[in-house]
Amino acid sequence: MKKYLLSIFTLIAPILTFAQESTDKGIDQLIDEKFGAATGWFVNAIFYKIPFTDEISIYWVLFPLILGATYFTFYFNFINFKGFWTSINIVRGKYDDLEDRENHKVEISKSKFSDEEDNPDTIRIEGHEGEVSHFQALTAALSATVGLGNIAGVAIAVSIGGAGATFWMIIAGLVGMASKFVECTLGVKYRDIESDGTVYGGPMYYLTKGLKSKGLGGLGKFLAALFAIFVIGGSFGGGNMFQVNQAFQLVENITGGDQSFLHGKGWLFGVVMAVLVGIVIIGGIKKIAKVTDKIVPFMVVIYVAASLFVIIANYDMIGAAFLQIFNGAFSPEGVTGGALGVLVQGFRRAAFSNEAGVGSASIAHSAVKTRYAASEGMVALLEPFIDTVVVCTMTALVLIITGNVTAENASLNDAQAILLTSGAFESVISWFPYVLTIAVVLFAFSTMISWSYYGFQGWAYLFGRTKKMEYAYKLIFCIFVVIGAAASLGSVIGFSDAMIFAMMVPNMIGLVLLAPKVKDELKKYMKAIKELNL
Template sequence: MHVHPPNHGLRALFWLILSIFSFPSFATSTDQTPNFDQHVNSFISPIAEQLSAIVFFKISIFGYSVPIIVLWLSLAAVFFTFYLNFVNLRGLGTAFRLIRGDYTNPKAEGEISHFQAVATAISGTVGIGNIGGVAVAITIGGPGATFWLILAGFLSMSTKLVECTLGVKYRKVNPDGSISGGPMYYLEHYLKSRNYPTLGKCLGGFYALALVIGCLGIGNMFQSNQAYAQLLVVTGESQSFFADKGWLFGVIMAVLVALVILGGISSIAKVTAKLVPIMALLYVVSACVILTMSAEHLPDAIALIFSSAFTLESATGGAVGAIIVGFQRAVFSNEAGIGSSSIAHSAVQTDEPASEGLVSLFEPLIDTVFICTLSALVVISTAYPTGLIHGELVGIELTSAVFAHHIHWAPYPLAIAALLFAFSTTIAWSYYGLKGWTYLFGEKKSTKLLFKLMFCSFVALGSMIHLDAVLQFSDALVFLIAVPNVLGLYLFAPLVKREVEDYLNRIKLGEIVNYRHLNENHEAYPSYKRFWIRLTSRSQYRSEQT
């Protein structure tokens, strides 16, 4: 059973952070008396710059400055891909069958199915970054950043497998039957079993602390900031009622978030399950329509992606600059190496940890390799031929301008998608942050309520800050979380390799039961019946069994 120490100093630290961000109007005063939005932005920008300077400390490689943290994550993705013998390719077939329910033991411990686990995790990753973050990457790193973003997404599938396997293996079952898991638990549990209890507690506690702070950036302020930016685009920009009223939008969004997260994980799951599939489909269809309308520029866009990925002469830093930006955006998009997704995956119904690791391969594949690539093609195929890329637009404003270039009313459905993506991502990340908070302070209702109130206050804050400050602050916090997690993944690599290889071998030998091919008496269905089962949905199959 996990023991929660008093941590009075840590409590004081959290209250200090909350007081700094919640009451910035008392920090300084000027003769010109800037409005509240400008005051908040001027206050947090120096903090973001200092934090970013620490987290993104750079070294020189072949004359280029490269953040050490980017190398840390990139090398981990490459290492796990080769160490696990390209499991991100050879494990996809098994992963698909697992999501379909082939090897799900109905009597195994857990709260959700493989499909629900991967859907929940994707709801926390497919968000505003897939729309605006890709445009930021192209603006900063050039079209070549897209190639490296795709490659990073492919490699990070292996990292995702390792952390999600460990999330299930070292999860904790609470007295009420609910499950808690994630890097803070497997860091502590595994190292304690190796007679390093102090190191385990330190790494687990550091991760939990970083997760709580990080969720306020990547899953909170960045989301509300970009949602507010898109709202301004479709409501008149500087002439909009919401211009210079970021605080008002922030308060409205914070109230809506509070109405959901105060109901707990069941309320969060219900909302995200309804919003995410619809909005994802809406965005994919809309993007495909835009690509169809710019089809004549599509071949040039693809060629530009590859040529810019390897050029050494570019205003954006050449190939090295594209690599850095591409990998940074990929991590921001799919969270591989951060460990947050393992929190959702740890609740899956399974007695085979490796099974959920294989299922998690689909997250970077869908989120980064597919959706982010789609967004990049939309931007490049229109923004470069029209010159939009050379303007002052950045982030989601650039994506919106691309949509409007083809269909004048297209920014409106994009705005709806952006708002709902931001909302669903925010409430999903509130659960991740809450798990880190309860790891540190326990499961009392009062401590949970305190976190939820603090989380909502940061939602309001995010819409008051300009993109540069929010993006810089979010990236720094997200990459900070990856430090203890990736360190733990290296320590656990041999164990995970044994787990995965043993599981795949047992499937080949037929030692793992395919429950979709068994009737209620655990007898094998005839071949024609198995074929029919493959054509029917999981819900139909379950109703048939009952």
């Protein structure tokens, strides 16, 4: 462990040396210019807009996400609604008897088969059926989705699209539950498991194996390689640089803004975060799960509690806020693009926040201990509900109730949006920006460690599963933490959004083609539940 941490410092040292030789302002600007120049062509391609009217153009990537989620909702007979309570019961451990184990919590201990931490039951008893529990897989995936998109992203959506954007975020979250169900079921069904119980899963594997079973092996390999490239880029962008950049924005603001001792020293904040992230991610998915299953519930409870406090403190405005949301969704006033513009803002930000259809979450869910692939698909459909329907909606209500949804805020960038949300809470809870800053840093930290796992899975698929390749990726990931903190948000957000949406293209093709396989898995699991209850 010490050897690899020393390697992190070794690779970061050139950055620190360059920082000392340059002015603080110079290094941040230089990183941003180089980064923006290198990634601009890709961002423009992914976010090409199809013009519909003189006032509005729609990103082409939204169409497969919206249409795919709607298709799965109908194809699986509204599993996102009918399967909701079953999903809750799976997480609670009600159906653990189907897994032939007494306790749904996965204990991690020293394996007699190796010197590394492992779950001995994974090796000896359960035939390599996974590494983490349903709850740990859910929190590991949630830690990568519940985060800054729920804070800054919602502020952007309601600032540009008005209160009505909230309605379409909720709709996007509800239909997105079906997409999450499909991709996470496939993730478990087609995962690879090494002799030591280590799980490798996600779109790379269900695209390769699943499409091969349908006689489309060549297409599957191409789509899998494409996804692997994008998920590596997504882990460096949206799962890393965007997170640390937003966290730094808030930390800098709370410590004095332009007068802060951190002003212009994003790289310094990045170095500290890189070391902390490196300590956790070297331990792998089990170590990540042990961290996220404690941090995520804690963070969500704090944020939701604060949101509820603001909402309840202004209880007389709740009815008007919901009326504003509903009216704004269908008959918006003063919003560019009208109702269509509101819909686009809601769906775009919901997609970036909950990642339904992107395929990333299936990587974390693939590591679950289960004998039924559909059981984890059912657990996964809770993610968009928690992330978008609950957390995003509460953020939107706080912004609406505190009067922060105004035309003047429509031109805000993401850096200003997170401060807008902080200010909205501060107007009711004067000291909350300090708590929010801590929460944001924890949100960013948990998201980064989960996305490092996603990116590593893509890296391992392309370059092999050797220890050398594993630590090469993790060291590069830590370097990108420093870059993300130092670069301006303009470059970071464009690349972050582009990489994550690019993952959707190969993934959604595979989901549609493999949907019948998922239906078979669902029938098998529901039959097992029915027999258990008899």
